[in-house]
Amino acid sequence: PKVIFVALDGSRRTIDAAVGDSVMATAVKNGVPGIVGECGGNLSCATCHVYVDEDFAALVGPPNDLEDDMLDLGVSDRRSTSRLSCQIKLTEALDGITVELPEEQP
Ligand code: FES
Numbered sequence: 001p002k003v004i005f006v007a008l009d010g011s012r013r014t015i016d017a018a019v020g021d022s023v024m025a026t027a028v029k030n031g032v033p034g035i036v037g038e039c040g041g042n043l044s045c046a047t048c049h050v051y052v053d054e055d056f057a058a059l060v061g062p063p064n065d066l067e068d069d070m071l072d073l074g075v076s077d078r079r080s081t082s083r084l085s086c087q088i089k090l091t092e093a094l095d096g097i098t099v100e101l102p103e104e105q106p
Contacts, residue, residue: 001095005032008101017090023099024048024086034101041086043067047105048085049074053098057081060088060097076102 003017003026017026027035027048036047043066052060060083063071067084074082085099 001090001092001097003027003090003094004096004098005034006098006100007034008103012098019090019092021090022086023050023088023090023097024084026090027085032101034105035085036105037086039086043070043084043087045106046070046073046084049076049102049105050083050085050088050099051079051102052081052083052088053100054081056094056097059094063087073106074102075104075106 001017003015005013015026015030022041024035024037028037038047039045063083067087071078071082
């Protein structure tokens with residue numbers, strides 16, 4: 001599946017990702033700036049915050065309770081489409097998923 005990362009300046013980067021990888025792992029492997037992934041996907045750092053494009057928000061679904069709490073620790077504004085990208089596992093159904101990077105990670 002393709003993942004499209006939209007940077008703060010509006011520039012887009014499309015990456016061919018592997019099914020089963022998370023959006024965070026895809027970003028880190030490909031050196032996408034703006035996603036840190038400090039805890040390695042263990043839901044304990046909130047440095048992988050992204051805003052999921054409206055068109056994919058329903059498909060991705062809402063965060064679980066723990067992720068919800070962690071999102072409150074992010075330094076950038078939280079939106080209704082905020083997710084921690086280590087918790088978004090890629091499937092073919094998510095092909096073309098577009099995520100916007102926040103201003104800052106903790
Ligand atoms: Fe740490 Fe996502 S990588 S919470």
